[in-house]
Amino acid sequence: MMRRNPRWPIHAALIVVSVIMLVPFYWVLKTSLSGENIYAYPPSIIPKSPNLFYYVDVWYSIPFARYFLNSVAVSAIAVAANVVFNAMAGYALTRSFAGKGLVILLFLSCMMVPFQATIIPAYLITGKLGLLDSWLGLALPQCSTIICIFVFKASFEAVPPSLIDAARIDGLSEWGIIWRVMMPLAKSAVATNVILSFIWSWNNFLWPLIMTRTPEMQTLPLGLARFLSYQEDTTGALYAFCIMVLAPGLLLFLMAQKEFIQGLTSGATKG
Amino acid sequence: MYDDAPVRRGWQRFLLNRFVLVPAAIAVVTLAWNLYVATHDHGLVSGRVVDAVGKPVADATVTLWVFNFVTFEEKLHVKTGADGSFRFTDNPSHKIELSAEKPGVGRSARLPVRLYFRAQDTALTEPITLSRPG
Numbered sequence: 001m002m003r004r005n006p007r008w009p010i011h012a013a014l015i016v017v018s019v020i021m022l023v024p025f026y027w028v029l030k031t032s033l034s035g036e037n038i039y040a041y042p043p044s045i046i047p048k049s050p051n052l053f054y055y056v057d058v059w060y061s062i063p064f065a066r067y068f069l070n071s072v073a074v075s076a077i078a079v080a081a082n083v084v085f086n087a088m089a090g091y092a093l094t095r096s097f098a099g100k101g102l103v104i105l106l107f108l109s110c111m112m113v114p115f116q117a118t119i120i121p122a123y124l125i126t127g128k129l130g131l132l133d134s135w136l137g138l139a140l141p142q143c144s145t146i147i148c149i150f151v152f153k154a155s156f157e158a159v160p161p162s163l164i165d166a167a168r169i170d171g172l173s174e175w176g177i178i179w180r181v182m183m184p185l186a187k188s189a190v191a192t193n194v195i196l197s198f199i200w201s202w203n204n205f206l207w208p209l210i211m212t213r214t215p216e217m218q219t220l221p222l223g224l225a226r227f228l229s230y231q232e233d234t235t236g237a238l239y240a241f242c243i244m245v246l247a248p249g250l251l252l253f254l255m256a257q258k259e260f261i262q263g264l265t266s267g268a269t270k271g
Numbered sequence: 272m273y274d275d276a277p278v279r280r281g282w283q284r285f286l287l288n289r290f291v292l293v294p295a296a297i298a299v300v301t302l303a304w305n306l307y308v309a310t311h312d313h314g315l316v317s318g319r320v321v322d323a324v325g326k327p328v329a330d331a332t333v334t335l336w337v338f339n340f341v342t343f344e345e346k347l348h349v350k351t352g353a354d355g356s357f358r359f360t361d362n363p364s365h366k367i368e369l370s371a372e373k374p375g376v377g378r379s380a381r382l383p384v385r386l387y388f389r390a391q392d393t394a395l396t397e398p399i400t401l402s403r404p405g
Contacts, residue, residue, distance in 0.1 A: 052387070053387075255293055
């Protein structure tokens with residue numbers, strides 16, 4: 001018996017869209033293996049004599065392992081700090097207190113100030129704290145983001161107040177309510193925080209450029225700039241570098257995609 | 272319990288999941304690769320030099336060129352033996368070129384050799400051919 005509404009047109013459309021989305025990634029991977037000129041015409045779909053030597057070139061041209069370690073450490077600090085601080089701030093904004101409207105207004109207005117405008121105060125503060133040229137200093141301006149605070153606030157507001165009252169009657173402190181009641185119900189917000197803070201931290205270029213003083217503390221985006229200044233013929237090696245930078249994020253997402261998707265689709269309704 | 276999934280003990284839950292197994296697999300591969308590198312990084316590069324008709328060339332000079340940022344620079348020289356074979360023992364690089372010449376016989380074009388790590392031991396599968404007048 002035939003379905004009244006066949007699904008194949010939807011699947012066909014989704015396959016076409018997926019292919020269009022994946023072509024640039026495939027092209028980067030192909031070029032990293034073959035070093036072919038990306039403007040060559042007619043383009044070759046299958047890489048000619050693929051090899052891994054461009055990856056070897058990247059590895060030895062710059063201290064890749066050190067940059068990678070720096071990026072991982074800074075991103076880990078930023079992700080952990082975002083989840084903790086944003087959850088605390090988001091929870092505070094769901095409570096009633098004097099001047100709450102003003103605080104929210106202040107947060108919203110601060111979102112309109114670009115980071116480039118605050119980079120000098122941020123540098124001076126980091127310098128006064130003695131954190132220049134350190135992992136913590138690299139992560140410091142990204143330890144809390146206003147957008148993610150509002151993500152937590154929205155998620156916490158969906159939790160029934162009776163549940164919070166019950167937890168309070170059972171003797172939980174405000175701290176306990178956040179970590180034992182709110183956070184398990186706010187997986188979507190946690191997932192959003194983790195993804196966004198990781199991407200922002202991993203891709204950050206300007207702040208590491210300003211505040212690092214030694215090559216040993218540079219992160220991967222700075223390494224890419226340094227690499228481009230070293231190499232003359234960069235086609236294959238540049239794309240290999242891009243794959244090496246992308247790979248950890250992709251691996252993280254592939255490992256955790258079930259949790260991310262669950263978190264993004266379940267959220268506060270899960271009891 | 273309504274869940275059909277087998278019940279796992281505490282340590283199994285912590286260890287037998289993809290967040291542990293995938294990094295562990297990567298760590299094992301990395302360790303194995305590093306062991307391989309540590310046992311194969313003596314800088315040995317060996318091969319043969321032949322003339323245009325494929326006869327071994329004795330006493331030819333083989334030059335090893337090492338990539339240095341934007342260009343290749345001459346690094347080492349060895350002479351071939353009676354059977355045309357040569358052997359470098361301290362190649363420091365992963366990106367090299369080899370050339371050979373013998374006055375009166377000819378000279379070769381530079382042969383690019385790519386290695387997977389610095390000083391990787393390698394033996395050329397194809398001989399270096401002296402084909403131009405020397």
